[in-house]
Amino acid sequence: MDGEGKEPITYKEYTFKFKSQGRSGYHELSALLMNGKLSYPTTVIMSKEEKLLDRIPGYLDARKMEMVLAYFMKKDRKTKSWGQFSKNFKSNIIE
8 A cells, every 4th residue: 555645545444544744644554554653665464364463664576575475374484483484485486
């Protein structure tokens, strides 16, 4: 989503709106998801139950995004640290 988007977004029966602030502003939903730390871009990872799992600030290139998604999709993330996982990760991206 665009963290500075002006269109209202209804999520879980609440409508989140754009709030003007200074020369621009922010969207209430992005502020909620990023715990008020508005840093763009930020990738927000949620479970299928819509529980917030993590926030990853900064741009993720294709390989990093693949690794992040693989980590959160695999059940072994509950037993392996990011460092352990990333050290042994094999990319499927062909250049």
